[in-house]
Amino acid sequence: xxxxxxxxxxxxxxxxxxxxxxxxxxxxxxxxxxxxxxxxxxxxxxxxxxxxxxxxxxxxxxxxxxxxxxxxxxxxxxxxxxxxxxxxxxxxxxxxxxxxxxxxxxxxxxxxxxxxxxxxxxxxxxxxxxxxxxxxxxxxxxxxxxxxxxxxxxxxxxxxxxxxxxxxxxxxxxxxxxxxxxxxxxxxxxxxxxxxxxxxxxxxxxxxxxxxxxxxxxxxxxxxxxxxxxxxxxxxxxxxxxxxxxxxxxxxxxxxxxxxxxxxxxxxxxxxxxxxxxxxxxxxxxxxxxxxxxxxxxxxxxxxxxxxxxxxxxxxxxxxxxxxxxxxxxxxxxxxxxxxxxxxxxxxxxxxxxxxxxxxxxxxxxxxxxxxxxxxxxxxxxxxxxxxxxxxxxxxxxxxxxx
DNA sequence: AAGCAGAGGTAAGGTCTC
DNA sequence: CCAAGAGACCTTACCTCT
Numbered sequence: 022x023x024x025x026x027x028x029x030x031x032x033x034x035x036x037x038x039x040x041x042x043x044x045x046x047x048x049x050x051x052x053x054x055x056x057x058x059x060x061x062x063x064x065x066x067x068x069x070x071x072x073x074x075x076x077x078x079x080x081x082x083x084x085x086x087x088x089x090x091x092x093x094x095x096x097x098x099x100x101x102x103x104x105x106x107x108x109x110x111x112x113x114x115x116x117x118x119x120x121x122x123x124x125x126x127x128x129x130x131x132x133x134x135x136x137x138x139x140x141x142x143x144x145x146x147x148x149x150x151x152x153x154x155x156x157x158x159x160x161x162x163x164x165x166x167x168x169x170x171x172x173x174x175x176x177x178x179x180x181x182x183x184x185x186x187x188x189x190x191x192x193x194x195x196x197x198x199x200x201x202x203x204x205x206x207x208x209x210x211x212x213x214x215x216x217x218x219x220x221x222x223x224x225x226x227x228x229x230x231x232x233x234x235x236x237x238x239x240x241x242x243x244x245x246x247x248x249x250x251x252x253x254x255x256x257x258x259x260x261x262x263x264x265x266x267x268x269x270x271x272x273x274x275x276x277x278x279x280x281x282x283x284x285x286x287x288x289x290x291x292x293x294x295x296x297x298x299x300x301x302x303x304x305x306x307x308x309x310x311x312x313x314x315x316x317x318x319x320x321x322x323x324x325x326x327x328x329x330x331x332x333x334x335x336x337x338x339x340x341x342x343x344x345x346x347x348x349x350x351x352x353x354x355x356x357x358x359x360x361x362x363x364x365x366x367x368x369x370x371x372x373x374x375x376x377x378x379x380x381x382x383x384x385x386x387x388x389x390x391x392x393x394x395x396x397x398x399x400x401x402x403x404x405x406x407x408x409x410x411x412x413x414x415x416x417x418x419x420x421x422x423x424x
Numbered sequence: 425a426a427g428c429a430g431a432g433g434t435a436a437g438g439t440c441t442c
Numbered sequence: 443c444c445a446a447g448a449g450a451c452c453t454t455a456c457c458t459c460t
Contacts, residue, residue, distance in 0.1 A: 093446050108442080351445075388445095
């Protein structure tokens, strides 16, 4: 008999904001939001750079009501959430809800530093760990000594304590029979909580939840389900799988049925390879391909160069280069092209991406431009992966044989 | 002559996540 | 005049080859 699988999902509490509160403890308990579009915030903060961060008076911090720009909120402290402010909300909208909130820019270097720190702390205790972005991981408790005690609660507490001692940050942990349920469980007791879910809890703890709580059912699927009068996971579980397949397609429909019954056998993957890398930027104002040609060209070149640097720094080469643009009306267009050779330099990326750009309509103004590299290989492995498919000459022969 | 079947690649768009 | 950036994965369509 194999041991019963116990999988944990760990989520850092208001991660980006909590990292800033370590630096500015005087802001503890206040409404603070971390925001993406930063220029204004950076200016306001750099007005007081010489003092030690923790001695900057609260009154000197920039406020949401003074924010100008097109950014969105990345994270809000729990105090700010009281006002209805939350992740992915436009800054301007948030300013109306909570004008007195303090705004801080994302410090990616600092966030990455704490990300590495909390993950390495976990890995020392439980080595089978899967990265899921900067502030989240799955952990396989199954074979960790003590991982089964109280359904995983003992180990979860130990990990919480170790992370807090190393970083001063709190997290929430859910432990369940699989990743799907663990992910939902980690939401049950936020912040700084632990939640244990057993298979028998499906009906009482999972089925009453809205379908949107399932990781993978987003706004679109949620809306479609609502129109079909399916709101809770229990209602989803009660549907005929074939009916779900008819409505949502073979793959999604079957998947919905499985997850509604709490079934998920995905393993905790300790290694992963990137599939694509990209760079994109939203302009300060919408730009026109003709009227703002020079400005657009500079941004385009810069994106290509940065993407090339990203590839080289991480040791990858790419065979497919693509562009993405968002028009002023938010419609998105993408184009890409696969070439024979693997590349990673900004100039070549710019050349291929430029060809892609010629294939889209540029009559409307643009608000975003992006460049993407995919079909990746590790630099040095290209020769192996680059084995070409049968060429045109052979194709002719094959066709002759057919006829 | 035309259609089918299955695998695999390419392209475009869409959804979802943090 | 709102609505980021980066990445994974899915669907659909089309094409080539066997």
